[in-house]
Amino acid sequence: MTETMSAKSAGASEIADEGVNRSLWGDVRYELARKPLFWVSLMLVLVILTMAFFPQLWASESPNARGACDLANARGKPTWDHPFGYTTAGCDMWSSLVWGTGKSVILAILVTAGTTILGVLLGTAAGYYGGGTDTIISRITDIFFGLPFILGALVFLALFPERNVYTLTLVFVVFGWTSLTRVMRGSVIATKQKDFIDAARALGASDLFIIRKHVIANSIAPVIVLATIALGTYISAEATLTFLGVGYQRPAASWGLLVADGQTLALAGFWHLLVYPCAFIVTTVLAFILLGDVLRDALDPRNR
């Protein structure tokens, strides 16, 4: 009771302040635009996305191009011309890192798209229809939860003789769809009990129409937040598996491989081999997690 009252009074005062009545998403946009953290993380994400899709904008030459690397430069320390130094293969570290962005980020985007589609479909089915559908989907989710992500992905990937972006995506989606499904299911169950769903049903709308028009639109917010954060964690997971030796394989330019190369050499004094790839991974993961965090604050009305 107190909650609805305070929500009403807050709504009333906002309307009085602004003189406009915003929709849910209008509210979110307004909330986000005022936050400096949102703009910072958005800028970072945009920079990372351009690096992923148009690396030539940031570094002219691909490290895999003919003649791009010179073994004479191997492990070269940073200099004024090449502030990031050279990799163990004698490639420019900066261009290796830039061209490696796509490997991680495109994989993470594919995985997030796959898990979100699966999660929304299965979560909606389980939450909306309930009963037997719900039992089957929830029990399968439980079983997948019994297998820790890294361990499960490891067994699967270790058996593949060749691993590329498609096999990695497949494995990540197989082990990643569960948490989004659970969140969507919970959110759909909450939405299903709202009055406007009853109203739509009373007007004779079919189940599919209600799901399409009302249920998904009103329950997707937590999924978007989780998917943004998950994108960051997939980048981190890919780098971890590549580091362990079951992710991307040489000669692919990949952050995880660069860290694996640099890890032992850093102890011998070649610190730049380790620190720069680590900085790229951490910044990228951080950008997506921050964006997800800001979105969560904006989408969760309890925080206002």
Next chain:
Amino acid sequence: MGRYVARRLIQFIPVILGTLFLLHMLSTLTIQIVGDPVRALFGPNAPPQAIIEELQARYNLDDPCLEQTGNPCVGLFVDRIGQYASGDFGVNFRGRSVMEMFLERFPVTARLTVIALAFEIVVGITAGVLAGLKKDKLIDNLVRFTTVVLIAFPVFVFGSLALLLVGLKIGLPLRNSDWAPEWLGQMLNVGYDPDYPWLSLVLPGIVLGAFSLAAIARLTRTSLIENLRSDYVRTARAKGLGARDIVGVHTLRNSLIPVITYIGIDIGFLLGGSLVTEGIFNIPGVGQLVFLAIQANDAPVIIGVVTILTVVFLVSNLVVDILYAALDPRIRYD
């Protein structure tokens, strides 16, 4: 309480069988699609067919259903469950029992996990409580900022950097100096030292627990803030209880319920993270066994150890779930 425990135990059977079946089905399906690991071991220089067949028989890979793509191999699964029940998790490519290697190395991993758990629980809950009590103040912002940054550090990045910056740059001078006590240098060691079975695992343990520490701190903070808003806290305040009693007796106990659930899930994460930490810090534990098996392409060891770790994870989750009932009467009397 008794009924709850009994129900949890009965529910546990299908979950563990289901998870083991999932693991079995995924590995058989992969073998059916990409070919069996014995052939992959030899690469292009294939030995005579007789040797391959002998090896396949030794690693249980000679079942004809492994050549029928899409066949879930239920018969093979039943055989495997029988073997698992008798403690047989296969042998490595040199013929050593996986279970034997696991037991030999498990104490080290158990110590590492205990250190990581203790560290993340003590520091995480303290930070979460401080932040939750002073919402939007300096300490809260500090905790929120640090935890976001910690979450962004993958274990292997944090581990590699800690090894370089702490183990080498700070630890080495300490170990070589005369003035620093022995334990301090060992605590910041670059690798495992069998003479100091606990101390030399402190730095790897901190690395392993750092990610979950951030999660625990945030979870404690959110749930404390939510509980401080609830009616029973207002009642307690109206009764004239001091802040210490309100937080210590009433709120904290309720706020820790989601944290305990998280710790159950976290054991799985720590077991996965121990692969990385043990690989980086060269710790002779179970994780390093898998780490080395990946490099040697020893698929039977990977499958065997991951199966054991999954069972360990599920059992510890069960234990956490039962402990949970002791904390939350709503579950106990359900």
